[in-house]
Amino acid sequence: MNLRGKRADVWHLVTFIGFAIVIIFLIYPLFDVFQYSFKNKETGELSLANWKEFFGRAYYMRAFGHSMFISLATTFFSMVLGIPLGFFTTRYKIKGSNLLTTLSVLALLSPTFIGAYSWITMLGRNGFLRNLFSSIGITLPPIYGALGIILADSLQYYPFISLMLAGSLMTIDRSLEEASENLGARATKTFFSVTMPLVLPSLTGGALIVFMMSLSNFGTPMIIGGNYLVLPTLAYNMFTSEVGESPGMASTVSIILMLCAAVVIVLQTWASSRRKYASMLVNRPVVKKLKGAKAFFAHLICYFIVGLSTLPLAVIVFYSFRNTSGPVFQPGFSLNSYKQIFFDVPKTVANSFIYSLTAVVLIALVGTLLGFVIARKRNLAVKLLDPLLMIPYIVPGTVLGIGFIVAFNRKPIFLTGTAIIMIMTYFIRRLPYSVRSAASILKQIDPALEEAGINLGSPPGRTFRTVTLPLMQSGIISGAIMSWVTSMNELSASVLLYVGRTMTMPIKVYLSVADGYFGTASAMSTILLVVTGIAMFVVNKYFNRGSDTFIAA
Amino acid sequence: MTSIKITGVEKRFGELLALSDINLTIEKGEFFTLLGPSGCGKTTLLRTIAGFYRQDKGDIWLGEELINDVPAYKRNTGMVFQNYAVFPHMTVYENVAYGLKVRKLPAQEIEERVKSALKNVHLEGYEARTPDKLSGGQQQRVGLARAMAIEPRVLLFDEPLSNLDAKLRVEMRDEIRAVQKALGITAVYVTHDQEEALVISDRIAVVNFGKIQQVGPPWEIYKNPVNLFVATFVGKINALDVVLGEDLGPGLRRAQAGSLSFAVPSAGTENCTEAVLAFRPEEVVETDQAATGANRLSGTLVSTAFLGTVVSMELELGGNTIVIERHRPKKADIPAAGDKVEFAVPPESCFIFDKQTGARLRAKEGR
Ligand SMILES: Nc1ncnc2c1ncn2[C@@H]1O[C@H](COP(=O)(O)OP(=O)(O)OP(=O)(O)O)[C@@H](O)[C@H]1O
Ligand SMILES: [Mg+2]
Numbered sequence: 001m002n003l004r005g006k007r008a009d010v011w012h013l014v015t016f017i018g019f020a021i022v023i024i025f026l027i028y029p030l031f032d033v034f035q036y037s038f039k040n041k042e043t044g045e046l047s048l049a050n051w052k053e054f055f056g057r058a059y060y061m062r063a064f065g066h067s068m069f070i071s072l073a074t075t076f077f078s079m080v081l082g083i084p085l086g087f088f089t090t091r092y093k094i095k096g097s098n099l100l101t102t103l104s105v106l107a108l109l110s111p112t113f114i115g116a117y118s119w120i121t122m123l124g125r126n127g128f129l130r131n132l133f134s135s136i137g138i139t140l141p142p143i144y145g146a147l148g149i150i151l152a153d154s155l156q157y158y159p160f161i162s163l164m165l166a167g168s169l170m171t172i173d174r175s176l177e178e179a180s181e182n183l184g185a186r187a188t189k190t191f192f193s194v195t196m197p198l199v200l201p202s203l204t205g206g207a208l209i210v211f212m213m214s215l216s217n218f219g220t221p222m223i224i225g226g227n228y229l230v231l232p233t234l235a236y237n238m239f240t241s242e243v244g245e246s247p248g249m250a251s252t253v254s255i256i257l258m259l260c261a262a263v264v265i266v267l268q269t270w271a272s273s274r275r276k277y278a279s280m281l282v283n284r285p286v287v288k289k290l291k292g293a294k295a296f297f298a299h300l301i302c303y304f305i306v307g308l309s310t311l312p313l314a315v316i317v318f319y320s321f322r323n324t325s326g327p328v329f330q331p332g333f334s335l336n337s338y339k340q341i342f343f344d345v346p347k348t349v350a351n352s353f354i355y356s357l358t359a360v361v362l363i364a365l366v367g368t369l370l371g372f373v374i375a376r377k378r379n380l381a382v383k384l385l386d387p388l389l390m391i392p393y394i395v396p397g398t399v400l401g402i403g404f405i406v407a408f409n410r411k412p413i414f415l416t417g418t419a420i421i422m423i424m425t426y427f428i429r430r431l432p433y434s435v436r437s438a439a440s441i442l443k444q445i446d447p448a449l450e451e452a453g454i455n456l457g458s459p460p461g462r463t464f465r466t467v468t469l470p471l472m473q474s475g476i477i478s479g480a481i482m483s484w485v486t487s488m489n490e491l492s493a494s495v496l497l498y499v500g501r502t503m504t505m506p507i508k509v510y511l512s513v514a515d516g517y518f519g520t521a522s523a524m525s526t527i528l529l530v531v532t533g534i535a536m537f538v539v540n541k542y543f544n545r546g547s548d549t550f551i552a553a
Numbered sequence: 554m555t556s557i558k559i560t561g562v563e564k565r566f567g568e569l570l571a572l573s574d575i576n577l578t579i580e581k582g583e584f585f586t587l588l589g590p591s592g593c594g595k596t597t598l599l600r601t602i603a604g605f606y607r608q609d610k611g612d613i614w615l616g617e618e619l620i621n622d623v624p625a626y627k628r629n630t631g632m633v634f635q636n637y638a639v640f641p642h643m644t645v646y647e648n649v650a651y652g653l654k655v656r657k658l659p660a661q662e663i664e665e666r667v668k669s670a671l672k673n674v675h676l677e678g679y680e681a682r683t684p685d686k687l688s689g690g691q692q693q694r695v696g697l698a699r700a701m702a703i704e705p706r707v708l709l710f711d712e713p714l715s716n717l718d719a720k721l722r723v724e725m726r727d728e729i730r731a732v733q734k735a736l737g738i739t740a741v742y743v744t745h746d747q748e749e750a751l752v753i754s755d756r757i758a759v760v761n762f763g764k765i766q767q768v769g770p771p772w773e774i775y776k777n778p779v780n781l782f783v784a785t786f787v788g789k790i791n792a793l794d795v796v797l798g799e800d801l802g803p804g805l806r807r808a809q810a811g812s813l814s815f816a817v818p819s820a821g822t823e824n825c826t827e828a829v830l831a832f833r834p835e836e837v838v839e840t841d842q843a844a845t846g847a848n849r850l851s852g853t854l855v856s857t858a859f860l861g862t863v864v865s866m867e868l869e870l871g872g873n874t875i876v877i878e879r880h881r882p883k884k885a886d887i888p889a890a891g892d893k894v895e896f897a898v899p900p901e902s903c904f905i906f907d908k909q910t911g912a913r914l915r916a917k918e919g920r
Contacts, residue, residue: 448638452696454625455603455632456652456703463626466651470642 010461011377014369015385021366022388024413025428029403030395036251036406050252060249063234064256067215070149070230074214075207077154081305082161082206088298089162090169093289095299100306101163102536107309108159109532111489111506113219114525115152117513118312119143120224121319144226152220155309157210164206168199174285201271208268215260216396218492219506223513231257232398232492239402239496247406254399261394313529320522327517337523344520345508349527352505355419356487359426363434364480366427368472371438372464376447392432397492400425404497417499425494426487434479441475442468478539485535489528554738555616555706556581557602562611564597564763571597573763575611579707579741579756584733586742588750589760590786595743598760599709602741604628615706631700632709636716637692639684645671645695646680652703670698673732690721697729701736708733710742714749726753747787751775759783781911784831784904791875792831794908797822805900812871816847817903820916827908834865834878836902839895848898850875854888868894 040047054060085104089097107115122129123143133140141147172195180190218232225233231253239250290298320337323330341349374386392400404425408415415421445468453463491506498507505524512521557579564572571594579585587595600606602613604625613620620628631652640648649670653663671677674694684692693713700708713729714722730753733740744750750757751771759766759774759782767779778784785792795815798807806819808830815830822828852868852875864882868875877896879886888894905914 446636446638448634448636449640451603451605451625452632452634452638452640452699453651454605455628455630456655456699457626457629458651458655459624459626462655467640 011373014373015377015381017366018370018373018385018389019381021428021431022385022391025424026388026391026395029400029407030391032406033251033254033399033403036247037255039248041248050248053249054252054256060234060253063229063231063253066146066228067231067257067260070146070153070221071211071214073146073150074153074157075211077150078158078161078210079203079207081154081158081309083165083203084301085158085305086162086165086169088302090166091285091288092295092298093287094302097302100302101166102540103306103310104159104162105536106529106533107156107313109485109489109536110156110313111219111491111509111525111528111532112156112217113223113491113506113510113513114316114529115156115312116148116220116224117509117518117521117525118315119148119152120513121518122312122315123148144224145228148224148226149221149228149230152224152312153214153217155312156220157213158305158309160209160213161203161206164202164209165199168202169195170285172198172285177285204271205268208264208271212261212264212268215264216257216398216492218396218398218495219510223510231260232396235398235402236496239405247402250402254396254402257396257399258394261396265394316522316525317529319518320526322519322522324519327515327519329519337519340520341523341527345503347501348503348505348508348524351419351422351502352488355422355502355504356426356484356490359423359430359487360480360484362423362427363430363483364476367431367434367479368438368469368476370431370435372442372468374435375439375442376450389435390432392429397425397429397490397494398496400429401493401496404493416497417502419502421497422494422502422504425497426490429490429493430483430487434483437475437479438472441472445471481535481539485532488531554581556614557707557739557741558612558614559598559602560612560614562598562601562608562613564594564601564606564608571763572601572608575765577758577765577768579739582737582739584730584740584742584753584755586744586750586754586757587760588744588747588757588787589766591745593760594763595745595760596711597763599632599711599741599743602707603630603632603709629703629706630709631703631705631707632711633693633696633700633713635712637684637689637696639687639692639695639699641684643683644680645676645682645684645687648684648695649699649702652699656703666702666704667698670702673701673735674698674728689717690725693717693725694728697732701732701738705738707739707741710740712743712745715744715746722749729753751787759786761786778904779913781829781831781906781913784906784913788833789876790831790833790904791877792829793873793875795828795830797826797828797905808903808905810871810873813850813873815898815903816900817905818900818915821914822905825905825907825914828914829906829908829911831904831906832898832902834876835863835880837877837896837898839879839897847900848903849895850897851893851895854890854892854894856890857887859887866894 037050038046038048040049085100088094089100094100119127120143121127123140124130127143130140130143143151176198177190177194180194181187185193216232218236221228221230221233222236229237235250235253235257238246238253289295319329321333321335322337323332323334324336324340370385370389373382374389395403404421405416407413408421415424449467449471450463453467454460458466489506490504491510494504495507495510498504505528509521509524509528512518512524557577559575559577559579562572562575563570575598577585587598589595597606601608604620604623608621615628615630640651643651646667649667650663653666658666667680668677671680674697676691676694676698679687679691679695684695687695693716696713710729714725717725726749729742742750742753751774754771756768756770757774758768761782767774767783769777774783774787778787781792784790793810793813795808795810795817797817798809800819801807801816804819805816806822808815808817808828810830817830850870852870855867855869855874857867858865859882863878863880864887865876865878866888868877877894906912907914
């Protein structure tokens with residue numbers, strides 16, 4: 001509707017609120033990050049000293065190199081795991097493939113640090129698997145450092161590859177491959193000349209997401225990295241260490257992280273813009289039934305991959321039920337670890353739920369309204385707001401945390417140590433996902449429906465409430481549930497922002513691991529896992545949403 | 554049941570002039586059709602009446618009320634959409650009741666009105682269905698019932714039948730017409746299908762390039778087109794470039810198309826030499842039946858198309874291609890390619906258009 005209403009309508013207000021959020025909670029804190037990086041600490045003058053130091057000292061460049069190496073290796077191994085799984089589960093009849101998908105998604109959505117921590121219990125200095133192997137004479141390499149990070153990251157992020165590959169394999173019209181065969185190409189020729197080119201864009205997209213997630217991941221390298229510093233842990237250390245604390249350097253590292261992320265996002269947008277091959281699906285691809293040894297190996301590979309990524313989760317759950325006394329595990333089983341949580345730190349559990357639920361209400365509400373504005377009211381202001389709202393995509397949690405600490409530790413907005421700052425962190429980090437998803441749901445709703453409402457005499461506001469909103473509902477709710485899960489599991493920004501009374505479960509897990517309280521950490525992680533699992537189940541069951549929702553998350 | 558008056562309406566989308574100087578008066582209870590090719594501005598005009606677009610110039614009146622600044626939801630126009638726009642999350646009943654609930658009518662009255670609207674479109678018993686369990690034609694009936702239920706001042710249709718199959722299209726077309734007449738409601742109907750327009754309308758406005766070319770009842774549009782565009786867009790027609798020559802006696806003049814010579818009406822052609830001669834395929838007379846010898850022609854048959862009630866024959870004469878029709882053909886009547894076919898074009902069936910402007914050249918008083 002191009003009705004040039006002279007009155008300011010409710011959508012102008014929404015646009016205004018969008019700008020206010022972006023300015024206060026993104027531009028203002030990020031500006032501080034820039035300032036720290038480009039200013040001399042003593043004199044306050046503009047200076048490139050931090051940048052010279054970053055590029056001049058091996059210590060920093062090494063961390064940069066580490067980050068690149070970890071991200072590339074993780075991407076590589078994620079593809080090694082994800083491609084066969086995605087291919088086999090869509091093209092061959094694999095028994096229990098739904099279960100496989102569910103378990104891999106669970107690994108994907110579980111808090112990032114759980115995998116790392118679990119591998120430590122298995123392969124750490126006194127890990128049971130390490131002991132097992134050494135008892136048969138095999139000495140495994142140390143798990144702390146690059147190896148551990150890559151292992152944990154790959155086993156968490158490979159579902160991005162398998163899900164995106166599966167998604168695009170399932171939308172290749174069968175007739176394309178049949179046409180190729182009809183024109184005389186063998187199966188292998190068809191695979192490499194028709195199938196591969198068609199799925200390549202989404203494979204590239206998945207790989208870039210993995211790269212990005214691994215690049216900005218903080219929890220895993222923090223727990224299992226040891227002295228092996230990557231950019232997020234470097235920034236964290238520079239910012240928090242008691243000796244030689246250097247916010248200027250931390251900010252510089254942050255900016256470099258954001259630049260890398262921005263490059264990846266640009267590449268990813270480019271990759272996904274080339275993804276529009278098979279939109280008009282007429283003939284679903286065939287799922288072949290394998291026989292004999294082939295079938296056995298296909299099953300073996302799939303179950304091995306998913307089993308490997310589920311193993312760390314299972315170990316955590318197992319450990320949470322082991323008997324403990326203080327930090328030490330005792331023989332036998334008990335609920336001691338859970339008791340300890342509920343007696344010692346019930347507030348931590350409550351905080352996690354309260355903060356994430358509050359954030360989710362805000363995310364769903366604001367995200368939906370902004371999504372509507374972006375999809376349906378494309379005026380100049382909205383066109384400006386749209387890209388600004390996407391900034392959080394390239395701001396790693398650590399960077400946002402640093403920005404928030406600096407910006408909100410002084411007038412006019414003083415939020416340090418409050419619940420509000422935790423909630424706003426969750427809110428800002430998830431908002432772009434919510435806006436995007438609302439906007440894309442709206443793009444699938446015919447604007448003629450809204451026009452019909454208006455034509456029948458219902459004012460725009462009421463039409464939105466009675467026509468548009470009900471149609472968006474299930475998309476909004478399932479998106480909100482995913483936001484809730486990721487907020488519950490958020491560590492990288494909140495670990496910089498918490499104080500004792502605003503402690504959350506992921507932070508507690510991180511601290512417990514650091515202090516050697518593995519029992520509590522396991523129990524707390526198990527609770528997070530169960531929450532994640534329930535959320536997935538609900539989304540799947542009640543909103544009939546496929547794995548796409550989880551990738552988007 | 555209101556008249557619509559549109560004066561000097563202009564609408565631009567950026568550089569593009571989508572509507573230019575539209576002037577129309579649509580009478581109470583009239584079934585008025587906007588007919589024109591794709592992109593000519595029909596939808597734009599309809600949506601401007603509904604209030605989804607605001608015109609840049611000019612006024613729109615509904616009855617006595619100037620509605621330029623009345624928002625779309627207060628205009629009380631019932632619109633039927635091309636892609637139905639039936640609310641998928643509501644039942645048939647809720648869809649039809651939607652506009653009535655907005656108007657805060659008493660429950661009793663809502664129920665009665667929904668009932669009667671559904672009865673009008675033959676959807677009794679479908680109240681509890683959801684739209685995904687309806688066929689395209691049924692969904693469009695819901696759209697129609699929903700628009701009628703609010704008792705709008707005018708009904709607006711934007712190609713409501715174009716998504717339906719051919720048979721259903723004819724059925725629904727007649728139904729829309731019947732319901733509209735029964736309720737006596739003013740209707741503005743957009744289509745690019747000239748046959749549909751001819752059948753359904755009281756009057757037609759032919760639109761091209763955002764301009765109204767001609768307004769008139771179907772008969773008038775077909776039999777008396779004001780310019781070459783209307784003549785070619787509505788119905789089939791043969792058009793030949795001609796040079797106008799000497800007088801041929803009372804009211805006639807020579808028109809030369811290469812080697813072919815015609816006698817055509819001379820009224821209105823005084824200042825013109827370069828012209829276009831046009832005649833409809835069904836207007837030709839086959840020579841063995843023709844008494845007068847005027848405009849006798851003989852062509853070589855290129856191809857025939859059998860259409861049931863007529864045979865359409867494509868002929869080649871003197872480098873021109875001409876289509877003529879033979880009605881109620883018998884098997885023996887269908888000649889073979891290469892045969893000679895003789896026919897005559899009665900001078901009074903010939904339209905003459907100015908080659909430059911496309912305007913019809915005819916006697917000043919029309920008719
Ligand atoms: N919202 C818009 N913004 C910009 N240009 C538009 C808009 N709506 C229509 N147009 C342009 O205005 C012209 C008239 O469009 P309109 O939709 O009225 O055509 P139409 O006669 O309904 O055609 P069709 O039979 O294809 O539906 C077209 O050239 C179209 O591209
Ligand atoms: Mg149109």
